Amino acid sequence: VMCCCGPCAMYRRSALLLLLDQYETQLFRGKPSDFGEDRHLTILMLKAGFQTEYVPDAVAATVVPDRLGPYLRQQLRWARSTFRDTFLALRLLPELDGYLTLDVVGQNLGPLLLAVSSLAALAQLALTATIPWWTGLVIASMTLVRCSVAAF
Secondary structure (H helix, E strand, O other), X not given: OOOOOHHHOOOOHHHHHHHHHHHHOOEEOOEEOOOOHXXXXXXXXXXXXXXXXXXXXXXXXXXXXXXXXXXXXXXXXXXXHHHHHHHHHHHHHHHOOHHHHHHHXXXXXXXXXXXXXXXXXXXHHHHHOOOOHHHHHHHHHHHHHHHHHHHO
């Protein structure tokens, strides 16, 4: 997996100690970064040659947002870390399982396609009072990619 989620993650102490300095001094664009630490640590582990594994029957408890505002802030943090850490993981993709490559592409390409198609649709709506047919096609394609990843 590309992200061992905080409450569910377990690491070998020896592996964690090897990467602790890199993990604790996480930078983004030259500035200290403290978001997406679980994804960042997972990618550090993969870059160091360790493997990650999904355990479907793992059980963990965590605190989750119960209101819309905190939920949206959480989703924004997660999206920022996904995009940021994708750049760290690009060189790893050829070495990883094909599913992980598909998942990384889907997580990043889908929102990008949605943003571009939405902006183009708004521009065309403002200029011509019509919405292009391909906007629906792009949104459907994004949905298909994400659903395929989940189904796979």
